[in-house]
Amino acid sequence: MPFLAALAVATLTSFAVAVPQGAGASEQGKSGLLTPAERTHLRDKLTKYMTEDATYSLATGKDRDKARKARDKAKENFEDEWRKAEKKGNLMASMPDIRDIFENCFVSKAPTKTLGQIWNDKNKQTGLEHSWYLPKSYKPSVPHAAIMVLPGRSAAAAGAPFMKASDYFAATWDKSAASADTIFHLPNPPVGLEFDPVPDFSREAEDKEETRRIDWMWQTYAETFNANNIHRGKLFLDCGRGNCAFGVRFVSMFPDRFAGVILREPTAVDGIRLGSLLGVPFLLLKSASNAAACDAVKAAIEAVSPGAVTVIDVTGEAPYKDATPMIEEWLKGKRRTPTPTKVVIEPNHEKYNRAYWVRITVADQLASAAPDKKPRVEIVADRAANRITAKTVGVEQFLIYLNDDLVDLSKEFTLVVNDKAITEKKSRQFRDMCENAIVRNDWEFLYPVKYNVNVVK
Numbered sequence: 001m002p003f004l005a006a007l008a009v010a011t012l013t014s015f016a017v018a019v020p021q022g023a024g025a026s027e028q029g030k031s032g033l034l035t036p037a038e039r040t041h042l043r044d045k046l047t048k049y050m051t052e053d054a055t056y057s058l059a060t061g062k063d064r065d066k067a068r069k070a071r072d073k074a075k076e077n078f079e080d081e082w083r084k085a086e087k088k089g090n091l092m093a094s095m096p097d098i099r100d101i102f103e104n105c106f107v108s109k110a111p112t113k114t115l116g117q118i119w120n121d122k123n124k125q126t127g128l129e130h131s132w133y134l135p136k137s138y139k140p141s142v143p144h145a146a147i148m149v150l151p152g153r154s155a156a157a158a159g160a161p162f163m164k165a166s167d168y169f170a171a172t173w174d175k176s177a178a179s180a181d182t183i184f185h186l187p188n189p190p191v192g193l194e195f196d197p198v199p200d201f202s203r204e205a206e207d208k209e210e211t212r213r214i215d216w217m218w219q220t221y222a223e224t225f226n227a228n229n230i231h232r233g234k235l236f237l238d239c240g241r242g243n244c245a246f247g248v249r250f251v252s253m254f255p256d257r258f259a260g261v262i263l264r265e266p267t268a269v270d271g272i273r274l275g276s277l278l279g280v281p282f283l284l285l286k287s288a289s290n291a292a293a294c295d296a297v298k299a300a301i302e303a304v305s306p307g308a309v310t311v312i313d314v315t316g317e318a319p320y321k322d323a324t325p326m327i328e329e330w331l332k333g334k335r336r337t338p339t340p341t342k343v344v345i346e347p348n349h350e351k352y353n354r355a356y357w358v359r360i361t362v363a364d365q366l367a368s369a370a371p372d373k374k375p376r377v378e379i380v381a382d383r384a385a386n387r388i389t390a391k392t393v394g395v396e397q398f399l400i401y402l403n404d405d406l407v408d409l410s411k412e413f414t415l416v417v418n419d420k421a422i423t424e425k426k427s428r429q430f431r432d433m434c435e436n437a438i439v440r441n442d443w444e445f446l447y448p449v450k451y452n453v454n455v456v457k
Contacts, residue, residue, distance in 0.1 A: 032096030033088040039100040045081045047105045049074040050438070092428045092448055095405050102443040108140040108229040118166050118174070120188075121223065129188035130220035131165035133173075134228060135181050143231035145331075146183040148221060149173065150195075150247060152240020152264065152319055156289070162189035162242060168319070172238070176324045178331065183230055187220040195246035198271040201350070201367045210349065217250060225441075232442045233336040234259050241265040241318040245272070248297075252276045253352035259336040262327060265290055265318045266297040274304045275346030275376065276355050279337060282309045283330045285320055304344070338444035339405045345377045357406065357447060362397035369394055381406040387414040390453070397454050401436065401447035402426065409449060420456055 034042070052071040059067040082091070091097050113119050116136035122129045138144060151168035153160040163171070165186035173179055189195075195213060199206040224230075237258055239247030244263040249272050251261055260281040267290075282301055286294040298309045310330055314320040338356070345360055347353040350367070353360040353375065363375035375394040382389070386407050392398070407413040412425045428448035437445050 032094045032100070033091060034085060034094075034097050034100075036100070038085060039097060042078075042081055042085060042101045043103065043105060045074075045078040046101060047107060049078045050105060051107050090410075092430060092433075093404050093408075093410055095403060095446070098403075098433075098446055099444070102437060102446055104141075104143050104229070105437075105443050106229075106441065109227070110140050111138065111228065116179075118169050118184075120166055123219070123223065126215075126219055128190070128216060128220050129165070130223065131169060131184075131186040131188065132224045133169065133179065133184040135179060135183070137181050138183070138228070140229050143229050143234075144181065144183050145234035145236070146185060146224075146230045147173070147178070147236045147238050148217075149184055149186045149238040150240055150243045151186060151189055153242040156241070156318075160242075161191075163240075164188060168240065172240075172319050172321055173324070176328065178324075178328050183224070183228055185221055185224040187216055189243075190216060195243040196267055198245075198249070213246065214250070214253070214349075214352075232444050233338060234334070235336070236260045236262065236331065236334075238262040239264060245269055248272055248274070248277070248301075249348055251280060252346070252348050255280050256336070256338070256354075256356045260331070260334050262330075263297065264320060266294045268293055269297055269300050273346040273348050273374070274300060275344040275378075276348075277301060277308070278305045278342065278344045279340050280305065280308060281334060283327065284309060284311045285314045285323055286311050287314050287316075287318075287320070336444075338446075339403065341381045341383075341406065343377075343379050345375075347375055357401040357403075359399045360395055360397075361399050361452070362395070364394040383407055385414075386411055387416065389416045390418070392418060392455050395455055397452060400451050400453060401445075402449040402451060403433075403447045415453065417453060417455055424451070426451060 049071070052067070052074040056064065056067040056071040085091055111134055115134050115138050118131050118133050120129065120131050135144070149168065149172065151163045151165050154163050165188040169184060169186055173184055193209070193212065199210045201207050235258055237247055237251060239262060241264065244265055245267045247261060247263065248269050251258055252272065252274060255276050258280060260283065262283045264285045266284050284294050284298055294311060298311060301309050312323060312326045314323045316322060340356055343356050343358045345353060345355050345358060347360065347366055350365065353363070358377060358379055360375055360377060364373065366374055369375070373394050377390060377392050377395055377398055379388065379390040379400070383406060388400070388407065402409060409426060409428055412423050415422050415424055426449045430448060432450060433446055433448040436447055437443055
């Protein structure tokens with residue numbers, strides 16, 4: 001996937017950090033082991049190491065030897081500080097400490113463009129265009145919430161062109177309260193590309209068109225993401241007229257990336273599997289012209305994710321700029337839940353079949369399976385019982401990422417798959433946890449255990 005490749009900023013070499021396996025987080029309390037100052041100190045050392053490692057991975061010739069020495073020194077300093085902190089107990093079992101140590105651990109450079117105005121960019125290789133906006137308050141050391149805005153059609157007619165990204169920003173978020181502290185990314189819709197119709201993946205041309213849509217989204221976003229400090233847990237998707245159904249489909253493929261979704265002109269979501277949207281908040285703008293569709297979309301989403309949908313009444317024409325204060329009120333306080341205890345995966349695409357801490361790795365073909373036999377996983381972690389329960393359909397193998405938020409890894413845990421139970425004991429691996437976070441460029445993706453599960457028929 002191009003987005004993941006673009007987000008991978010480094011490859012960690014092995015750490016020599018000792019990882020004791022005793023004392024689970026339940027025995028340590030919710031506050032963790034370290035003081036805030038101690039966590040900050042460790043984060044600084046970790047950030048320094050990761051920065052030097054990234055520099056080393058890109059260096060060549062004489063510069064590579066110099067970079068290696070700097071990396072090794074930073075690695076040694078981090079490991080020394082980790083060992084000192086471990087005198088208080090098992091840090092790897094203390095998720096409050098781990099989350100704070102990794103929070104905002106990726107370094108962003110200072111912006112090169114003027115803050116507080118919209119900028120337009122075009123990728124010379126792909127030809128894809130996008131617009132982006134950094135607030136005047138932006139600081140590269142501080143994570144900022146971000147909204148990925150999909151420009152809507154310029155009129156209600158089905159064939160009306162999609163608005164240019166910069167024009168659409170003026171019609172929605174420009175000079176809003178949110179623009180004082182939020183990063184905006186707007187991919188420019190390619191001419192001739194439709195979004196809402198559900199593709200028939202048995203047709204090669206339609207499969208390619210869906211790949212084109214997904215690449216348009218992630219390849220443009222990667223440029224804004226890599227250049228700026230975007231809060232991993234505060235990315236929102238704002239869909240306009242002509243791409244709201246696509247937005248629902250897109251988030252169903254990548255539910256763990258978004259803190260919430262705005263649908264300015266809800267349209268039918270028939271033919272889209274919605275189970276993966278469990279726990280994702282939605283805001284629907286309801287007007288006289290879209291009332292029936294809005295009600296139907298709300299009912300469909302809440303059938304799989306009760307209470308997830310908020311509806312506000314609007315007047316006038318899309319994109320309803322007058323509704324901005326109500327949208328901003330809905331955004332307040334929202335943040336992605338990185339490790340929900342219940343996860344459902346109902347793929348809408350053969351390639352994109354993961355959510356949060358679960359990934360389907362071997363399954364029946366989506367396009368050829370009967371409606372009631374299409375691949376599906378529903379999994380629940382019960383930390384109090386130290387049990388994980390999974391129900392699967394059409395799946396031969398899946399991968400789970402575990403941490404001490406889900407089960408106490410210092411003890412044996414029970415895994416129940418389709419009513420068949422086994423007992424497992426897995427060791428935490430610091431290096432795996434770091435690599436997981438780096439590959440996703442996500443400091444909240446913190447799992448020291450990976451476990452491949454074969455489904456017994």
